[in-house]
Amino acid sequence: MVSMTRAFQIPQERKLVTELPGPRSLALQERRVASVSRGAGTLANIYMERGDGAILVDVDGNQLIDMGSGIGVTTIGHAHPAVAAAAAEQAARLTHTLFTVTPYENYVRVAEKLAERTPGDFEKHSILVNSGAEAVENAVKIARKFTGRRGIAALNHAFHGRTNLTMTMTYRPWPERVGMGPLAGDIYSLPTSYPYRDPDGMTGEEAAERTIDYINTHIGASELAALFVEPVQGDGGIIIPAPGYFARLSEFCAENGIVFVADEIQAGMARTGAWYSIEHHGVVPDLVTSAKGLAGGFPLAAVTGRAEIMDSVQPGGIGGTFGGNPVSTAAALAVLDVIESEDLIGEAKRVERTLRARIGDWPERFGVVGDVRGIGAMWGIEIVQPGTKKQNPEALKNVIRHATSNGVIVLDAGSWDSVLRLLPSVVVSDELIDDAASVIEEALAAQS
Numbered sequence: 318m319v320s321m322t323r324a325f326q327i328p329q330e331r332k333l334v335t336e337l338p339g340p341r342s343l344a345l346q347e348r349r350v351a352s353v354s355r356g357a358g359t360l361a362n363i364y365m366e367r368g369d370g371a372i373l374v375d376v377d378g379n380q381l382i383d384m385g386s387g388i389g390v391t392t393i394g395h396a397h398p399a400v401a402a403a404a405a406e407q408a409a410r411l412t413h414t415l416f417t418v419t420p421y422e423n424y425v426r427v428a429e430k431l432a433e434r435t436p437g438d439f440e441k442h443s444i445l446v447n448s449g450a451e452a453v454e455n456a457v458k459i460a461r462k463f464t465g466r467r468g469i470a471a472l473n474h475a476f477h478g479r480t481n482l483t484m485t486m487t488y489r490p491w492p493e494r495v496g497m498g499p500l501a502g503d504i505y506s507l508p509t510s511y512p513y514r515d516p517d518g519m520t521g522e523e524a525a526e527r528t529i530d531y532i533n534t535h536i537g538a539s540e541l542a543a544l545f546v547e548p549v550q551g552d553g554g555i556i557i558p559a560p561g562y563f564a565r566l567s568e569f570c571a572e573n574g575i576v577f578v579a580d581e582i583q584a585g586m587a588r589t590g591a592w593y594s595i596e597h598h599g600v601v602p603d604l605v606t607s608a609k610g611l612a613g614g615f616p617l618a619a620v621t622g623r624a625e626i627m628d629s630v631q632p633g634g635i636g637g638t639f640g641g642n643p644v645s646t647a648a649a650l651a652v653l654d655v656i657e658s659e660d661l662i663g664e665a666k667r668v669e670r671t672l673r674a675r676i677g678d679w680p681e682r683f684g685v686v687g688d689v690r691g692i693g694a695m696w697g698i699e700i701v702q703p704g705t706k707k708q709n710p711e712a713l714k715n716v717i718r719h720a721t722s723n724g725v726i727v728l729d730a731g732s733w734d735s736v737l738r739l740l741p742s743v744v745v746s747d748e749l750i751d752d753a754a755s756v757i758e759e760a761l762a763a764q765s
């Protein structure tokens with residue numbers, strides 16, 4: 318079944334005309350090494366020039382399948398004409414006033430839309446900022462101000478960002494924070510639900526009791542201002558907690574005056590076949606963070622939630638110079654329209670069906686594949702040593718090298734760097750999924 322929702326300028330097919338990286342990429346890489354910090358590491362040194370839908374075109378004219386979307390950002394596809402037009406039109410009219418000096422309508426409209434789209438039938442207010450980490454930081458500040466408490470809990474394998482506060486909330490030490498402390502205080506990491514690695518048959522409720530027991534025995538519920546969860550852990554390795562896990566945790570938070578925050582920066586905005594991925598668990602969070610897919614690549618992030626929590630901060634206590642920029646908000650309004658007019662939530666469900674059918678049997682077919690899991694256009698393939706559940710980062714590296722050098726951009730993930738992560742645009746065609754899967758299969762066969 319072909320499901321193309323818009324006409325593309327660039328044919329949606331993989332086409333290689335040089336080796337990867339090609340000569341122009343290699344030349345740019347030399348200049349980059351001489352001018353850019355090594356700390357901004359890259360997965361594949363292939364320099365891109367254009368994009369359309371799920372295809373990226375590099376500086377040498379190669380067409381690559383983008384199964385990463387710049388880590389889940391271009392969910393609606395590269396270079397959507399409606400987003401390009403909205404941003405260009407806005408850029409020609411007004412690029413900045415600073416909302417907190419003299420406001421403008423785009424910001425208000427994005428806040429109105431977020432109030433409609435985020436879960437929960439109550440009055441909601443938003444703050445707009447520039448990056449995911451900034452949204453998480455602000456959610457921490459707001460929850461602390463509202464509760465008068467300091468403690469912040471996140472889950473094992475979480476990723477919440479790279480600023481000082483958010484790198485502390487991020488689970489793994491390497492590479493996000495090693496050598497860059499001191500870390501922020503009053504941050505705790507809790508055992509989570511990780512069905513592939515939990516004891517067989519452990520239910521979501523049992524995993525939640527383990528999490529709650531940890532809070533009670535290590536922290537004390539009355540110390541906690543907020544609990545942050547990613548309904549689908551992205552960088553952690555596409556970990557989807559067992560059914561019932563979040564329902565029990567949110568109930569515990571409500572009983573104990575803890576603000577329940579869904580970090581939807583990676584999984585939100587239609588990617589999982591719902592506006593927000595926490596909807597799959599029937600849970601209504603107090604606060605929600607949005608970012609990656611929100612503005613089609615323009616920097617924009619948000620905290621949205623219960624008005625009484627969001628309004629507990631004094632005017633001037635949150636915000637920033639560029640937050641909710643006129644161009645980024647114009648782009649976001651176009652993205653939100655496109656998600657509806659092109660039924661991209663339906664498209665995410667199609668991608669899920671196609672991927673499940675195409676790659677769901679990899680654990681039976683390849684010794685290095687321990688688990689395949691996913692929802693919508695968000696999938697993880699856990700790479701292990703054959704016959705065990707022991708993580709296999711070496712094999713993953715080889716798989717990624719093979720994929721990228723054959724024109725398929727894929728991502729790594731996981732606390733042990735052993736999960737192959739696929740975050741394609743939801744407009745990726747079934748044919749592209751099939752082609753990308755074939756390339757990955759060659760590498761899996763060579764590793765098994």
Ligand SMILES: *Cc1c(COP(=O)(O)O)cnc(C)c1O
Pocket residue numbers: 447448449450451453476477478479547551552580581582583608609
């Ligand atoms: C990417 C991400 C962040 C951080 O966003 P930045 O824009 O990179 O600061 C926070 N939380 C989650 C779940 C993310 O995926």
